[in-house]
Amino acid sequence: MKCAICGIQTDSVDEAIDNGWIPYVWEGDHEQEGPFCASCSEALMQLDENGEFELKQEYRGEITYNEGAFFGEETQEHKSIGIILGYCNN
Numbered sequence: 001m002k003c004a005i006c007g008i009q010t011d012s013v014d015e016a017i018d019n020g021w022i023p024y025v026w027e028g029d030h031e032q033e034g035p036f037c038a039s040c041s042e043a044l045m046q047l048d049e050n051g052e053f054e055l056k057q058e059y060r061g062e063i064t065y066n067e068g069a070f071f072g073e074e075t076q077e078h079k080s081i082g083i084i085l086g087y088c089n090n
Contacts, residue, residue: 003037004065005044010037026054032065 001016002009010016020038024031025045032055036045041053044063048054055063 001035002066003040004032004034004067005036005040005063007066008037008039022053024053026052027060027063028055 001013001021003021010019010021016035016037020041021035022041022045023034023036025034025036025041026032026048044056044059045053046056
C-alpha cells in the first residue's frame, strides 16, 4: 500500500492498520480515497462531528492526491473482497 498524499509505502494492510493508516477522508462534500498514512492523517486531517475524518479547512483545495490504490498488486483474495463490497454497495 502507498499513501495517497506522501507516497510512503507499507507492506501489508494489517501493518497499515496497526500503524494508524486511514482508508478515506472527506474534503468538503467529496470523499477522497486513500489510503493515508498516520503522519499525513495527523498533520492534515481531523475528526468531524460524525466521527469521520475530514481534511482540515486550511488544506482544502491545496492537496494533490496520488492514485488511491490500496494494493500495488491485487491478489485474487483482494479482488474477491472488492467484488463483494462493490456488490453490497449497489
